[in-house]
Amino acid sequence: MHIVFMGVSGSGKSTVALSVAQRLGLPYAEADGFHPEANIAKMSAGTPLTDEDRRPWLRSLAAWISDHELRGESTLMACSALKRSYRDTLRSGAPGVYFVHLDAPTAVIAERLRARAGHFMPAGLLDSQQATLEPLEDDEAGITIDVSDSAAQVAGRVLDAVTAALGLSAPPQA
Ligand SMILES: Nc1ncnc2c1ncn2[C@@H]1O[C@H](COP(=O)(O)OP(=O)(O)OP(=O)(O)O)[C@@H](O)[C@H]1O
Numbered sequence: 001m002h003i004v005f006m007g008v009s010g011s012g013k014s015t016v017a018l019s020v021a022q023r024l025g026l027p028y029a030e031a032d033g034f035h036p037e038a039n040i041a042k043m044s045a046g047t048p049l050t051d052e053d054r055r056p057w058l059r060s061l062a063a064w065i066s067d068h069e070l071r072g073e074s075t076l077m078a079c080s081a082l083k084r085s086y087r088d089t090l091r092s093g094a095p096g097v098y099f100v101h102l103d104a105p106t107a108v109i110a111e112r113l114r115a116r117a118g119h120f121m122p123a124g125l126l127d128s129q130q131a132t133l134e135p136l137e138d139d140e141a142g143i144t145i146d147v148s149d150s151a152a153q154v155a156g157r158v159l160d161a162v163t164a165a166l167g168l169s170a171p172p173q174a
Pocket residue numbers: 007008009010011012013014015016032078080112113115116117121147148149150151152154
């Protein structure tokens with residue numbers, strides 16, 4: 001099983017996914033680390049990526065999922081995966097890819113982006129992220145979770161939802 005935390009920039013993918021990966025003991029990928037330099041430079045300059053910019057990046061993420069699948073390992077990833085077609089590419093990596101869409105009112109996310117320091121992604125790109133976002137459709141395996149509450153509350157809720165949906169067991173909290 002492969003779990004992908006999706007959503008716009010600032011929705012809390014990295015924060016929540018890392019904490020859930022640690023609880024479940026799964027290999028973790030931060031999709032930002034797979035972007036070519038040119039994509040990072042483009043976003044840093046305030047220009048949204050195009051489908052073409054994202055294509056090789058998504059393929060490399062699908063390959064990461066596929067490599068683990070071939071070794072019989074489950075994984076967890078933080079990746080915006082904004083469009084259905086992007087999720088199709090990720091799904092091409094393995095049969096069981098489950099998406100957790102982290103969602104919140106735009107004002108909540110905008111405020112978190114304004115407060116975030118030391119990240120290349122400008123808060124000004126939130127509008128284009130929202131415009132590009134295609135929410136999960138009924139036939140896509142996954143769940144949408146509101147992330148307006150604190151990171152600890154959200155991580156707990158996500159862990160419960162994911163373990164229930166996928167029949168996983170989380171070790172008791174230390
Ligand atoms: N539930 C939460 N409550 C309050 N702050 C949060 C919550 N989740 C994340 N944050 C904070 O909001 C900011 C954005 O979170 P994070 O970097 O995890 O988002 P992201 O979706 O991974 O963004 P990006 O796609 O731009 O990398 C961070 O400063 C993080 O500490």
